[in-house]
Every structure is written in C-alpha cells, then in structure tokens.
Amino acid sequence: MRAPVLAYIGLGANLGAPVAALQNALAALAALPQCTLLRHSALYGSTPVDSSGPDYVNAVAELSTTLTAPALLQALQQLEQGAGRERPYRNAPRTLDLDLLLFGGATIHSPTLTVPHPRMRERAFVLLPLAELLPAHFNAADLAAVQGQSIWRMAG
Secondary structure, X not given: OOOOEEEEEEEEEOOOOHHHHHHHHHHHXXXXXXXXXXXXXXXXXXOOOOOOOOOEEEEEEEEEEOOOHHHHHHHHHHHHHHOOOOOOOOOOOOOOEEEEEEEOOOOEEOOOOEEXXXXXXXXXXXXXXXXXXXXXXXXXXXXXXXXXXXXXXXXX
C-alpha cells in the first residue's frame, strides 16, 4: 500500500442549497475509501469570479489519502456528478465543484490534472480557506493579490 499523502480539496457551490451541498460533500469526502478527512476550513461566501449566478459558498478540506492523484480526481468527479454537477460551459454556476489543489509536494501536469492548481493563488475563495489550514504556505503578497475580490467568512 502507498504511503499516505496530504491532499487539499477546494469545495464550492452556488446553485440549489450551497451550504448543504458543502456539508454533504465534506461527509462524502470523509467516507471515500483510502481517505481520511483530517480537517476543513470555515465556510466562506464569495461573489462569482469569471462566472455568473448567485454568490458561492466555498471551503477547503484536508485529506490523508493513499489514492494516487488521478484516482482521487476521479473520485472527486464522481462526487460532483452525484451532486448533479453539469458542465454546460467553462465556469458555469454549479451544484458542487471539487478541485484538487495540492497533492503532497507533487507537481503534476497532465491533460486531465494540474497540481498545484494553476489558479489557486489568484482566487480569494481558494486562497483564504487554504491559508486558514496552511498559513505558512502563503505570504502577505499572496493575500494582497486577492484583496479586491469579495469574500466573507460565514457564521457558524
């Protein structure tokens, strides 16, 4: 069996009941074979970036997994489909979005997966929840670069 790797998953939704969608997704991540949900950030609200529709609810989850990165991506996509995710066009509003942000210290460039996620430092809705879990991974310049984006920590 492979040694466990820490993986960070970005969660987002803005259609239907997004808070419930993220809560259900966190439970589903905890139930994935060969994965242990270690912790997750608070929930954050954000306005769409390069997208449209209602405001988003976002979070980041930390998993310990013995899955490979492609196998984890496949599992994430199955969870999205189970939540009714459709992809009619790029950045369309969604019932659930699960992005593999970091996979241990791996750098992956394949036709289906890029890790670290190529836009994570450009998106406040990813950067702030991820920085909550990995504060030493980011610096003031990273946070300053997204300060103009509308994001708020949700109560609860």
